[in-house]
Amino acid sequence: MIKKVRPHPTQNEALLFETSSPGKAGYQLPELDVPAVDPAEALGAEHVREEIPDFPEVSEVDVIRHFTRLSTWNYAIDLGLYPLGSCTMKYNPRVNEAVARTEGLMWIHPYQPDALSQGAFAILADLEKALAEITGMDAVTLQPAAGAHGELTGILLVRAALEAQGNARKRVIVPDSAHGTNPASVRMAGYEVVNVASNDRGMLDVDALARMVDEDIAAIMITNPNTLGVFEEHIAEVARILHSKGALVYMDGANMNALAGISRPGDYGVDLMHLNLHKTFSTPHGGGGPGSGPVAVKKPIEPFLPLPRLQHAPSGWSWNYDRPQSMGRVRAFYGNFGVLVRALAYIMAHGGDGLKRATLDALLNANYLRKLLESHYEIAYHAPSMHECVFRHASTGAIAKRLIDYGFHPYTVSFPLIVHGAMMIEPTETESKQELDLFADALISIAQEVEENPEVVLAAPHSTRTTKVDEVAAARKPILKWRG
């Protein structure tokens, strides 16, 4: 008989608070060689606390093992396919990391004098130029720190540009196939959201749109390809309709990995757009780390771009703060520099041809998966797929959990909202045919399980340390504070 032993933490990790033991510390400081200061005297007793309640006291090795073990519980793009639709969870080449960790770039400080930052200026200028070329736009700000931040910046730019003409207008049109952050950004910028429905091919209904556009409409905010993975075929016509009433076209370009090198939004009437560098241009994301959502604009909007702007003189690069029409700053300093370095490294490593090939691979992979799965799952819209495909199934949540048992991260569940039971799959361009085949086999096998053994699917996952959790309780009664 096997004796039952207490599980080692590699099998079941406790909270750091629970491993705390009084007096342990992760550091050792040398003896003070300056006079000691009484904090209460220096800061005032009311600003100094006796102790930090529940502060875990642990050694360095405790901390290292705790977080290393937790990291092995996690699924990561470096382990396998991560088909989370709309998120572009693609593999990030290590060369970008190597470049971003170059000593002079890694330790650079925003308060460093301009004369000592000329290389960094050149990187920012080259990236602005590359992104303008890829999008077909005239000017780029690298400041916004995320996609949604780029959206807010973009809609505030719309406001600034229209205000300069005398009327900021009231409403922004957002299709029902837009990314969920779009209506939120519109509201935050002080506009009302007007919804426009998609047609049965998953595209914007142009006739419905034409009836909607009047002098109160400031802009349309259109995700292209939209969240159904469908290219908005009539986008040039959409732009014409909006422009005819003096309104602007904002494109959510977070899905540029479906367009880069093939189609430039600036060529079909888009006035301004954002990019997600941490998706298309390869920075690890998903863990809440820094991102970057540059906004690219056409010439008439350039004067309103956030402060400061790069400027070049014979003496070198510097920042220009003298821009009276600017909307002002949108964040501290000049953008998430490390992400910008990675993006430029990625673009230069690929070159124009390479970016185009990556785009074609993204489309090929999504369409290959679609073909493999079409006879096993119901496709949501019968329009050509771009970089992702959306199926529907009443058990989308359970199937997603069951995928974990097969070694894959789930796809995006129940989004976009206009597809009931959505299964939104974005394989990305970095996956091989072998990996896609494995993934399709897993989903096909699960489809069979749903028919033959539904209870296995409904109770999934079975292979993880934590099994099916009560999501309703987690949402309704969250425990936000550790109680010792």
Ligand SMILES: *Cc1c(COP(=O)(O)O)cnc(C)c1O
């Ligand atoms: C990811 C995404 C966003 C939001 O980007 P964040 O960096 O997460 O703020 C916006 N729109 C689309 C289409 C996206 O895919």
